[in-house]
Amino acid sequence: MDSDDQWLYLPELARVKRISSSNKSGPFVGSEFAFEDLTAAELGKYSYEWLEEITLDGLKVDKIKQIPLYKRSGYTYLIAYIDKDINQFRKVEFFNRGGAHFKTLTISEFENYGGTIYRPMLQQMDNHLTGKSTTLLVEVYKFGLELNENEFKSSALSQL
Amino acid sequence: MKMNLNLLHLVSCKAIVLFAIIISSAMANDLSFTPNVTTEFRYFPESPAYDGQFEYFQPSIYFGGEGRWVSKDRKKRVRFEPFLRLDLQDDERTHFDIRELSYLQRFNDFDLLIGNAQIFWGVAESRNVVDVINQFDEVENSDETDKLGQPLIRFGKYTDVGRFEIYYLPYFRERTFPGKDGRQRGPITVDLNNADYKQGRGKWAGDFALRYQHQIGQFDIGIHVFTGTARAPFLELNEEGTRLLPIYQKLTQSGLDIQWTWDAWLLKLEFVIADQSDDNFVSSALGFEYTFFDISDSGLDLGILVECLYDNRDETKTASTLFENDIFVGTRLSWNNFYESELLFGAIIDWETGSIFSSIEYERRIGENMKFEVEAQYLTANDTEPLAQFEHDSNLTLRLTRYF
Numbered sequence: 001m002d003s004d005d006q007w008l009y010l011p012e013l014a015r016v017k018r019i020s021s022s023n024k025s026g027p028f029v030g031s032e033f034a035f036e037d038l039t040a041a042e043l044g045k046y047s048y049e050w051l052e053e054i055t056l057d058g059l060k061v062d063k064i065k066q067i068p069l070y071k072r073s074g075y076t077y078l079i080a081y082i083d084k085d086i087n088q089f090r091k092v093e094f095f096n097r098g099g100a101h102f103k104t105l106t107i108s109e110f111e112n113y114g115g116t117i118y119r120p121m122l123q124q125m126d127n128h129l130t131g132k133s134t135t136l137l138v139e140v141y142k143f144g145l146e147l148n149e150n151e152f153k154s155s156a157l158s159q160l
Numbered sequence: 161m162k163m164n165l166n167l168l169h170l171v172s173c174k175a176i177v178l179f180a181i182i183i184s185s186a187m188a189n190d191l192s193f194t195p196n197v198t199t200e201f202r203y204f205p206e207s208p209a210y211d212g213q214f215e216y217f218q219p220s221i222y223f224g225g226e227g228r229w230v231s232k233d234r235k236k237r238v239r240f241e242p243f244l245r246l247d248l249q250d251d252e253r254t255h256f257d258i259r260e261l262s263y264l265q266r267f268n269d270f271d272l273l274i275g276n277a278q279i280f281w282g283v284a285e286s287r288n289v290v291d292v293i294n295q296f297d298e299v300e301n302s303d304e305t306d307k308l309g310q311p312l313i314r315f316g317k318y319t320d321v322g323r324f325e326i327y328y329l330p331y332f333r334e335r336t337f338p339g340k341d342g343r344q345r346g347p348i349t350v351d352l353n354n355a356d357y358k359q360g361r362g363k364w365a366g367d368f369a370l371r372y373q374h375q376i377g378q379f380d381i382g383i384h385v386f387t388g389t390a391r392a393p394f395l396e397l398n399e400e401g402t403r404l405l406p407i408y409q410k411l412t413q414s415g416l417d418i419q420w421t422w423d424a425w426l427l428k429l430e431f432v433i434a435d436q437s438d439d440n441f442v443s444s445a446l447g448f449e450y451t452f453f454d455i456s457d458s459g460l461d462l463g464i465l466v467e468c469l470y471d472n473r474d475e476t477k478t479a480s481t482l483f484e485n486d487i488f489v490g491t492r493l494s495w496n497n498f499y500e501s502e503l504l505f506g507a508i509i510d511w512e513t514g515s516i517f518s519s520i521e522y523e524r525r526i527g528e529n530m531k532f533e534v535e536a537q538y539l540t541a542n543d544t545e546p547l548a549q550f551e552h553d554s555n556l557t558l559r560l561t562r563y564f
Contacts, residue, residue, distance in 0.1 A: 003423075005375075011226075013305065014278040018380050022424045026454035026461060030498030074454070097457075146233070150269055150318045154380075155373060158280075159237070159264055159271065160230075 003070065004039055009157035016157045025074025031134040032103060032125040034074055045069060046078070053084070056091065060084040086110065086118045102129045113143055193240070195225035198561040209552040210347050212340040220247040224259075237264040239277075241309075245300070252339030252352070253299045259309045270317040276309035279327075281371065281382060283419040283428040284445040286467045286488035286508060290415040290430045292386045293327065293369065299336035302344055303519070308333045322374030322381075329367040332357075332389050334406065346549040350395065351403035357389065358409045358437070365389055382417040390436050394478060409437040409478065424451045428467070441473035447488070454496075463492035465506070486510050499524040515541040515548075526560075533559040 006021040024036040046066040054063055066078040079093040088110060094103040109121040123136040150156060202218040227240035241260035247253035262275030282288030287304065294307035311331045317324045337350040359365040367388020374381050393406035415432035426449040433442050447467025455462060467488040490506035500523075507518035521535040535557045541547035 005421075013280055015280040015282075017283075018375075018419055018421050018426070020421060020424045020426060020451055020453075023451070023453035023461065025457070027459045027496050029500065030459075030496060072453075074457070148266075148268060150266075151234070153318065153323065154375065155316075155323055159266065 003072075007154040007157060009160070014158060016154055018154070022072050024070060024072045032127045032130075032132055033134055033136070036068075036070075036073060036075075037105070037125070051079075054081075056081050059090065061090055087116070088118050088120070100129075103127050111141075113141060117143065191227075191229045193225055193227040194563060195223065196561055196563045198222050198224070198559055200557060200559045202555050202557045204343055204553060204555045206552040206554065208343060209549070210345070213343055213345075214249040214341050218247065218249045218343070220245055220249075220253065222246070235266045238262070239264075241278075250299070250339050250342035252337065252342060255299065255336065257297065257308050259307075261309070269319070270315065273312070273314040273316070276311050277314075278307055278309065279312070279314075281384060281417065282430055283380065283382075283417050283426075284430050284447060284467055285428075285449070285465055285490065286447075286506065287445055287469055288430060289432045289443040289445055289471075290382065290384060290417045292384075292391060292411075292413065293329065295333040295335055295391050297336050299338050299342070308336070322372055325369075325371040325373075327367070327369040327371070329369070329388065330364065332363040332365065332367070332408065334363075334408070335391065335393060343555070344550050344553045346404075346546075348397065348402070348404050351398065351405050354398075354403075355393070355406045355408060358407065359389060378421050380419045380421070383415070385412075385414045387412045390478075394437065411436045424453060425449070434473075436473075436478045439474045439477040441471065441478065443471040443473070445469050451492075459496045461492075461494040461496060463490075463494075465490040465492070469508070484510075485512055499526070510545070510547075513542045513545055515539075515545050517547065529563045531559075531561040531563070533557075533561075535559075 003021040003024075006019050008017050008019050009015070010017060025034050027033070028035055028038055046068055049065040049067075051063040051065055054061060061081040061083055064080045064082060066080055068075055068077075074096065076095050076097060076099055078095070080089055081091040082088065083090050089107050091107065092105040093101050094105070096102045104126050106124045106126070107120045107122070110118045111121060112118055119138070119141045121138045124133055126133045198221065200220045200222065202220075204216055204218070208215060222243065222245035224243050225241065227238075229238040230236070239260045239262050241258070242256070243259050244256045245253060258276050260276060260278055262273055262277040265272045279293040280288075280291060281293070282291045293312070294310045296304050297306040297308050300306035310329060310333060313328045313330075315326045334352065334355050337352065338345045340349050357363070357365065365388065367386065369384060369386040369388075371382065371384045388411065390409050390411035393408050395404040396407055397403075398405050411434060413432050413434035413436075415430065417430045418428070420427040428448065429444070429446050431442065431444040434440070445467050447465065449463055449465045451461055451463040453461050465488070469484070469486040469488060471484050486508050488506060488508045490504070493503040495501040502523055504521045505519070507516055509516050517537075517539045519535060519537045521533065523531060523533040526532050536555070537557075538554045539547060539550055541551055
């Protein structure tokens, strides 16, 4: 499958540069998150296999095997645990090219933004090989903003 | 390779910058100003070639900052970036500039930018022949990365077939040059008080430009037309033969820049056809960048860059001394670590004479608000080459920046 389109804004040069997005497996600024963990989660990026329904920390979850379709992925597969009640990922286990379970992402502190909209305020990635972990904390999500499609054009990067 | 020491400005790919800006702009709805201060220490191991030039050490300090106000609806933005350098050796290098003081107003599918601004056009790394809006702050660094703020009005419009921009640049900024005390100059200094303009109204002659940009699949395309005063001066010896007078000529040019991004490959072309002082010439850069990502699962990225530079101007008429038949080779090593460590190497080689201008630069953050850089420039040239004037000016630079 095709990779994402990525542009980078370099403030020192006031330059917008299109960059290769084939870097999937590399670490993002020394963190335990790889670039592919931070790009948009789209349905078409994986093939899926439903494994079973289990109980995880007292919650009913679907256990699903996800196989990346992108050839440069650093993972052979992911095991995702999806909360049956709010339809959100609660945990993802990552299996490296050698097939070893080496990272776990734990997603928690969900807040409800009305109706069926839930967002996690805390995501923690633990690396079992290095013993290191990285935490992503979110202060607030805003919905209902008036966004114009031109704000998502690459040239708009220099207008932020 | 000709007189200007147009070094290499390898772009360092820092994804974090993009993320940080998206995050901060989404959050910001008020005023912010982040100052920074840098101490710089340049060392020239060789004795100077000309009278008046300082020996060995060039300490300096510079102050910068980024001020920003974004309205709640993100449609209005003010940016303010002052710059002040104090140099102990070269009086000309002690200077102040407002890099940016601009107001941006966005409407649904058009936008207006007014003020002093920095504009970048182009896709190449060694030299951007299409990048004509801003004047170079040559006394800062000879590598064409530092640019003076340009007063402008820009009207931009998004359409289904790309983005169009119209520029009016009412006031001309003269290029800065090292003074008598400074290194990296020729035997005769540039007279900065007696610039001559080939158009009536001089600095107020005004420039116009049109720019079109679009993305079609893996292609990023830009087309432009510029008419106005050339940023690069023709340097003419005065009658006494004591100073060089900068002569700013009329320039009309049209150009194209294309990047094709495929997998880990970036293929780049910049091409300009120009008419300046009765000389018609083309100027171009053609090259590629290939990156080996995450080598052996180490997190390390290695980029390889090659660009061919070609320029056929007649330097007796349009002596904006630039690269002619040169080849640029470079590498970029990124550790992708918490400190954003990065090593850049680049060399511009004149394949006719074997002259080489090279630089190697390492940078990393220290802690959460400091950055350390070390840069070495090395050059060698055949005695018949203009570059030979700078042969004594290979140097080593250390910089430490504190952000507040």
